Amino acid sequence: MTDAATLLTDPLEEIAPPRRQHGAAAWAVWIARRLGLALLTLWLVSILVFLATAALGDPVRAILGRDYNANPGRVAELEALLHSDESLVSRYFDWLSGLLHGDLGTSLATGLPVSDLIKDSVINSAMLVFLAALVMIPLAFAIAMISVHYRRKRPDTVIQTILLAMAGLPEFVIGVLLLALFSTTVFHIFPAVTITSPTGHPWDNWKVMVLPTLTLVLWVTPYVSRIVRSSLLEVIDSEYVELARLKGIPEKVVMRKHALLNAIVPGIQVIALQLAFLAGGVVVVETLFAYPGMGLELVDAVRNHDVQVVQALSMIIASVYVVVNLIADILSILLTPRARTAISS
Amino acid sequence: MNQNSRPNRDLSRRQLLRYSGIGVAAAAGSSFLVACGGDDDSGGGGGGGGQQGSGGTLIHGATGGGSKDTLDPHAPVTNPDIARVSNLYEPLLFWNNTYELEPALAESVEGSKDAKTWTIKMRQGVTFHNGKDVTADDAWFSIQRVSNPKAPLSAGGQLSTILDFEASKVVDPTTLQLVLKVPYALLDSLLAEYTLGIIPTDFDIANPVGTGAFAYKSFDPGKTSTFTKYADYWGDAAFVDELQIQDFSDDSAKVNALQAGQIQTVDNLPYNLIDTIEGSGGGALVSETGAWVPFTMRVDSAPFSDVRVRQAMRLIVDRQQMIDQTLSGYGTLGNDMYAPFDVAYASDLPQREQDIDQAKSLLAAAGQEGLQVELFTGDDIGSVAPAAANLFVEQAKAAGVDVKVTKKTPFYDDQYLSYPFAQDFWNTRNYIPQAVVGTFPPDQGGTYNETHWDNQQHRDLVNQAAQELDATKRADLLHQAQEIEYDEGGLIIWGFRQQVDGYGANVQGLEPSRYLPLGSYKFNKVSVS
Numbered sequence: 001m002t003d004a005a006t007l008l009t010d011p012l013e014e015i016a017p018p019r020r021q022h023g024a025a026a027w028a029v030w031i032a033r034r035l036g037l038a039l040l041t042l043w044l045v046s047i048l049v050f051l052a053t054a055a056l057g058d059p060v061r062a063i064l065g066r067d068y069n070a071n072p073g074r075v076a077e078l079e080a081l082l083h084s085d086e087s088l089v090s091r092y093f094d095w096l097s098g099l100l101h102g103d104l105g106t107s108l109a110t111g112l113p114v115s116d117l118i119k120d121s122v123i124n125s126a127m128l129v130f131l132a133a134l135v136m137i138p139l140a141f142a143i144a145m146i147s148v149h150y151r152r153k154r155p156d157t158v159i160q161t162i163l164l165a166m167a168g169l170p171e172f173v174i175g176v177l178l179l180a181l182f183s184t185t186v187f188h189i190f191p192a193v194t195i196t197s198p199t200g201h202p203w204d205n206w207k208v209m210v211l212p213t214l215t216l217v218l219w220v221t222p223y224v225s226r227i228v229r230s231s232l233l234e235v236i237d238s239e240y241v242e243l244a245r246l247k248g249i250p251e252k253v254v255m256r257k258h259a260l261l262n263a264i265v266p267g268i269q270v271i272a273l274q275l276a277f278l279a280g281g282v283v284v285v286e287t288l289f290a291y292p293g294m295g296l297e298l299v300d301a302v303r304n305h306d307v308q309v310v311q312a313l314s315m316i317i318a319s320v321y322v323v324v325n326l327i328a329d330i331l332s333i334l335l336t337p338r339a340r341t342a343i344s345s
Numbered sequence: 346m347n348q349n350s351r352p353n354r355d356l357s358r359r360q361l362l363r364y365s366g367i368g369v370a371a372a373a374g375s376s377f378l379v380a381c382g383g384d385d386d387s388g389g390g391g392g393g394g395g396q397q398g399s400g401g402t403l404i405h406g407a408t409g410g411g412s413k414d415t416l417d418p419h420a421p422v423t424n425p426d427i428a429r430v431s432n433l434y435e436p437l438l439f440w441n442n443t444y445e446l447e448p449a450l451a452e453s454v455e456g457s458k459d460a461k462t463w464t465i466k467m468r469q470g471v472t473f474h475n476g477k478d479v480t481a482d483d484a485w486f487s488i489q490r491v492s493n494p495k496a497p498l499s500a501g502g503q504l505s506t507i508l509d510f511e512a513s514k515v516v517d518p519t520t521l522q523l524v525l526k527v528p529y530a531l532l533d534s535l536l537a538e539y540t541l542g543i544i545p546t547d548f549d550i551a552n553p554v555g556t557g558a559f560a561y562k563s564f565d566p567g568k569t570s571t572f573t574k575y576a577d578y579w580g581d582a583a584f585v586d587e588l589q590i591q592d593f594s595d596d597s598a599k600v601n602a603l604q605a606g607q608i609q610t611v612d613n614l615p616y617n618l619i620d621t622i623e624g625s626g627g628g629a630l631v632s633e634t635g636a637w638v639p640f641t642m643r644v645d646s647a648p649f650s651d652v653r654v655r656q657a658m659r660l661i662v663d664r665q666q667m668i669d670q671t672l673s674g675y676g677t678l679g680n681d682m683y684a685p686f687d688v689a690y691a692s693d694l695p696q697r698e699q700d701i702d703q704a705k706s707l708l709a710a711a712g713q714e715g716l717q718v719e720l721f722t723g724d725d726i727g728s729v730a731p732a733a734a735n736l737f738v739e740q741a742k743a744a745g746v747d748v749k750v751t752k753k754t755p756f757y758d759d760q761y762l763s764y765p766f767a768q769d770f771w772n773t774r775n776y777i778p779q780a781v782v783g784t785f786p787p788d789q790g791g792t793y794n795e796t797h798w799d800n801q802q803h804r805d806l807v808n809q810a811a812q813e814l815d816a817t818k819r820a821d822l823l824h825q826a827q828e829i830e831y832d833e834g835g836l837i838i839w840g841f842r843q844q845v846d847g848y849g850a851n852v853q854g855l856e857p858s859r860y861l862p863l864g865s866y867k868f869n870k871v872s873v874s
Contacts, residue, residue, distance in 0.1 A: 107415050184604035192601035196569045290598040300411040
């Protein structure tokens with residue numbers, strides 16, 4: 001994610017050429033097409049995930065180790081769970097149809113239904129990412145606007161230097177610094193790890209959420225902020241903003257109505273990418289703060305060769321990528337008049 | 346850990362791959378010692394002296410664990426598992442902090458003269474967490490559960506082969522009589538493992554009851570488990586009202602939590618973080634153990650088939666340097682003999698020290714000047730092993746021996762037990778069980794005989810001792826057996842690891858134990874202020 005800007009696709013290029021249809025119908029076709037593409041992507045991902053986990057070797061052998069030869073009963077039990085006697089293709093379609101019916105299978109390591117096993121951690125991770133987004137989005141935009149306001153003056157230079165420095169820090173360094181500052185060495189304000197209460201959620205004690213959220217926020221804000229700033233600058237230098245100013249419209253209105261709205265689209269794209277990235281990339285942060293989320297669960301599952309859990313979590317992470325990007329695309333279109341009209345005309 | 350042999354060992358080997366090195370070797374079952382030698386403030390454990398107040402919650406940060414965590418009294422694998430079973434359930438006898446047997450749920454365990462019939466007298470007035478009295482039936486049920494000959498659990502490996510299930514019987518509610526097929530003088534030590542907790546005959550894993558100082562409240566595998574103080578405990582009731590055991594997959598998260606005061610104790614504190622914890626007001630609990638990472642030389646393969654070469658290799662090792670560099674100084678000297686806590690340990694044999702001149706002359710006498718050997722090691726033995734192997738290369742150079750280290754991934758593959766020169770790891774055991782599993786031929790119980798040691802005289806002495814109830818006579822036999830290994834054996838045992846655990850500033854009552862980390866996890870003795 002070092003260079004998010006280059007990954008951004010211009011939503012305008014992806015739209016279908018104008019067709020002779022009327023508004024609503026054209027929209028329906030467009031959305032159906034995008035949904036179809038999203039499903040196609042997920043289906044391809046499912047094949048990849050299945051092949052990748054199947055290529056890891058015989059999970060039964062891996063789980064039992066030396067007991068493999070000594071414990072034929074357990075081998076048969078696990079193989080029945082895995083349906084290892086069937087062909088790869090038929091196993092894939094069994095698994096896929098299970099997925100479509102919302103049945104994620106049974107965990108090899110624990111014998112519990114996968115959905116029960118991962119439910120809590122998925123919710124926990126979602127909450128963490130949600131909180132991070134809630135703080136990060138306004139913050140990134142605010143910083144960008146302040147920066148633009150002072151552009152090429154000292155405050156802008158200072159902000160940009162700090163952002164650049166922070167963008168260069170890996171998330172665990174940020175986390176370790178925050179821990180030392182707020183939890184272990186300097187102050188003792190916030191807890192260092194999540195001590196899960198057996199019945200409740202981690203956020204029952206709000207303080208637990210502060211440092212993990214802050215780490216994620218400090219990690220992604222610089223990227224988003226820098227992208228928004230550069231697109232704001234581009235807009236501000238454009239002729240129509242210049243014209244608005246010449247017409248005597250107050251600077252505040254110019255910024256809000258003319259500049260920000262037009263600069264928001266690249267912002268949405270980069271935010272979507274970052275959020276999707278966070279869904280799969282919180283592993284390190286979760287490990288550092290012992291936060292019981294998807295990342296920790298995935299690491300544990302890989303360690304235990306718990307194929308079903310790995311598959312389920314991979315599919316969830318892939319779905320988040322696809323869905324978040326889909327939403328971002330739709331928002332971008334809606335916020336770009338040129339694109340809107342292109343579809344409905 | 347006496348006969349915890351096979352299942353547990355296999356698991357621990359596998360565990361080692363998963364968690365950071367040494368920690369788990371310890372966890373997989375053993376013992377650690379007192380001494381508090383290492384650290385100034387560990388004397389008296391976590392401030393063992395002074396007034397201890399009641400109440401509060403103790404949160405223990407356990408290393409490792411995952412979704413496979415279990416509450417099964419007889420199949421604990423990971424550190425958090427062991428911490429849990431040690432507080433929920435209790436065996437008939439305890440290994441105490443100095444690794445000696447003492448009565449627990451049994452008042453006495455006595456063998457007949459021929460060591461074939463053993464009478465167990467149950468302690469009166471002990472109740473399970475559900476209020477039911479503990480009887481000999483429960484004890485017999487638990488013993489049968491672990492020693493099912495078809496699928497013995499870790500505590501039952503040896504029991505399943507020697508118990509006469511037909512002849513053994515419950516005499517009355519407080520008396521159990523175990524009859525053996527062969528004489529075995531160490532039966533009592535088999536009954537003292539933490540993996541043989543006594544459970545009621547109607548045991549249900551969904552609502553597990555035992556006799557421990559803490560009763561089950563909740564369990565979330567891989568995350569956390571909670572226990573409440575058992576007020577009717579037969580021994581010293583717990584100081585704290587509630588015990589919580591939290592899993593940590595990451596060392597730094599564990600230590601951060603301790604520093605932030607969120608948890609009160611951690612097992613297996615990394616050596617490099619001891620100063621950090623002490624700086625923040627906490628402490629390190631240093632306990633000696635009988636856990637060792639030997640170099641193993643195959644006595645049936647050249648050049649090690651020549652005893653002079655084996656002795657030369659033993660003289661090459663600078664033992665103190667090994668401890669200082671691979672264990673950060675947290676170790677005690679080894680003298681090429683295992684089972685340092687056994688009452689029969691031959692501590693009178695002179696401590697072997699590095700002697701390059703003598704090593705050279707032995708090698709010359711054996712016609713092996715300029716010897717070249719290949720040393721097999723691997724990360725799955727534990728992080729100590731590769732470090733020790735590399736250090737040995739340096740030490741061997743002085744004697745003109747050229748050692749080439751080959752790091753295998755995994756080390757424990759099909760070639761394990763056939764490497765001519767390699768390493769391995771072992772946890773604390775007493776002499777007889779260790780000698781059987783490590784130096785007997787495979788068909789006589791030597792499952793992990795790395796050195797292919799095959800010495801009839803040595804074997805006879807060990808077997809004779811295993812049937813000898815008289816402690817003095819037994820010690821004498823074992824001394825002779827150890828002398829043989831000291832003079833001719835294929836193991837280089839350079840040291841024993843010390844266990845280091847951590848505790849917070851507000852914790853009292855911890856005492857070092859040779860058996861398990863954190864004073865054998867006896868959290869009823871710990872108070873939090």
